[in-house]
Amino acid sequence: MFQNQVAIVTGAGRGIGAAAAKLFARHGASVIVNDLDAAPCEAVVVEIRAAGGVATAVPGSVTDPDFPDHLMKTAVDTYGKLNILVNNAGFTWDGMLHKMSDEQWQAVLDIHATAPFRMIRAAAPYMREAAKAEKEAGGPVEPRCIVNVSSTSGLHGNIGQINYAAGKMGVVGLTKTVAKEWGAFGIRCNAVAFGFIETRMTQAKEKGETIVVGSQEVAIGIPNQMRQMAPMVIPLGRPGTPEEAAGGIVLLASPFAAYITGHTLEVTGGSGI
16 A cells, blocks of 8 residues: 555654554555654564564654754655655643643643644655656656644643643644645645544553653653543543554555545544544
8 A cells, every 4th residue: 555655653662653653564665763762663663674564763852953854864865755744743741721831831832733843844845845846747746645643632622731732733723734735736634633542641640650851750641530531431432542543644644545635533432523
């Protein structure tokens, strides 16, 4: 399905991103696997190669202003082109609005809104300009698309996630705008809004796992009581798996979605309908 195509997946060292990278590779794509942490990034590449796929690890922070250009150039230098960009990297830093600091607000907007914008801008020479040149030459235009990861928190809001909700709703507006600006070149741009997917970010907060954001150590996960209640409001009665979530991403990048652009696909088990 993705033979002779090159895909970049950010935040692909774990969870949904890792599952998406493996699924793209399984269906023939050469995959650039990005993650902030080098070790899980390399582990995903090892797994893809062991299964007969093609992948390269490019660790680094998507919030570093210089990194998007480096990531795109590495992809093209390694595999010759760029067909698919998946903006998946992210984290949560929850808090009630009246207690949220500027740092907390900005850090989450930086990863969920500014980073995808910079990634797409950096991809322009290899996607928009390449497609424009193909079109002007009168030859076939290669399939190219962008998939941005949003959330039901962005579509519906969520208590304690004012920063995350704002960033994830911003992704929807970004997606629609790219679809309108780049559609003339045959480039599609869609988003996937996930509900409750079993990942590190939705594990029990009581486990005590943290990430470092700037100078802050931030607890990740959600309270166990919320985890236990969540299936009650999901029509399918359970959280999704990373592999099921990845299916939504790969579907929108596939030929089956060739006439779909500017759309936000909800992959939620029915929650939020």
